[in-house]
Amino acid sequence: MEEIIKQLGSQATLAKNMRLALRKIGKEEENPSRRLSILKDEVKKMDRYLENCLFDPVFKGRINSELKAYRAEISSLEALVKADFGRKLAENLKDQGFSLEGHYPRLRTSMYTFVVKLDANKVDIYYGPEFERIDTVKASPDLTAAKLLEWDETISSRQFDDDEFLNNLLEAYRICLLRENKNFDEEIPVSEIISAYSFVIQDKKFRENPLKKYYGEYSRIMFSYDLSRLRKRRLEGFELRLITARRAETKRKSAFLWIPPQSGKGLGESISQVKFREVK
Numbered sequence: 001m002e003e004i005i006k007q008l009g010s011q012a013t014l015a016k017n018m019r020l021a022l023r024k025i026g027k028e029e030e031n032p033s034r035r036l037s038i039l040k041d042e043v044k045k046m047d048r049y050l051e052n053c054l055f056d057p058v059f060k061g062r063i064n065s066e067l068k069a070y071r072a073e074i075s076s077l078e079a080l081v082k083a084d085f086g087r088k089l090a091e092n093l094k095d096q097g098f099s100l101e102g103h104y105p106r107l108r109t110s111m112y113t114f115v116v117k118l119d120a121n122k123v124d125i126y127y128g129p130e131f132e133r134i135d136t137v138k139a140s141p142d143l144t145a146a147k148l149l150e151w152d153e154t155i156s157s158r159q160f161d162d163d164e165f166l167n168n169l170l171e172a173y174r175i176c177l178l179r180e181n182k183n184f185d186e187e188i189p190v191s192e193i194i195s196a197y198s199f200v201i202q203d204k205k206f207r208e209n210p211l212k213k214y215y216g217e218y219s220r221i222m223f224s225y226d227l228s229r230l231r232k233r234r235l236e237g238f239e240l241r242l243i244t245a246r247r248a249e250t251k252r253k254s255a256f257l258w259i260p261p262q263s264g265k266g267l268g269e270s271i272s273q274v275k276f277r278e279v280k
Contacts, residue, residue: 011054025067033085039073040119092141105117112125112152113125122139125137128260128268135147163232168200169274172193175199176192187273188273189273197218203216223257224258227271228259237280242271243271255272
């Protein structure tokens with residue numbers, strides 16, 4: 001008897017939940033994105049409920065027949081929302097001098113990639129071809145464009161001087177050689193050179209008292225971008241050489257660094273090692 005009562009209670013709860021889901025599905029919603037989100041959530045719930053309910057097969061068939069129309073609506077709304085998202089994002093970026101390329105769910109502009117996940121109502125923003133995720137925002141064209149512009153300002157608007165960069169990089173290279181007991185013209189892994197370089201460029205306050213509050217942030221992305229805008233390769237009898245990453249090395253993020261093309265067009269390059277060699 002207890003088992004029957006328990007099962008009746010379970011079926012009553014299922015019926016109640018199904019009624020709530022169907023009401024949400026049938027409620028009007030003018031916003032296509034919101035309507036799509038509601039339909040996907042509630043139809044998914046209904047599929048789960050129907051698997052567990054003990055309703056008469058004929059009645060379950062009637063419910064599935066009703067849901068068929070809403071599944072078709074989901075397909076048409078997905079196409080509409082995807083196209084609308086891309087169009088609005090392109091408009092927002094165009095006003096700031098960026099052009100949008102690609103197809104849903106991967107869209108590209110300049111040295112950035114957007115991975116749009118409308119199902120999860122979010123957009124992942126990457127530096128490069130999904131090389132480094134820099135942020136995640138809600139799936140809004142306005143928010144996505146604003147966040148991209150904010151990050152681009154942080155990455156690309158820093159002051160830069162070729163000689164100063166090369167001088168600091170050469171010092172970082174010497175530090176790495178000393179640590180690993182290597183000689184000039186030997187290669188240093190890119191992850192190690194970034195670490196040494198970020199220390200070399202810290203100001204006097206940090207060197208005298210290495211507290212977090214004195215540390216000037218310098219990321220892999222910043223190093224990558226600085227290499228892309230470096231026009232010189234020689235300094236005081238030394239020449240910088242960047243070693244192209246092998247395919248196996250690109251499987252581990254820490255083992256390589258992606259560098260955007262100087263022209264702004266193309267695939268860029270991936271490096272795994274850095275070295276300086278003496279030149280006459």
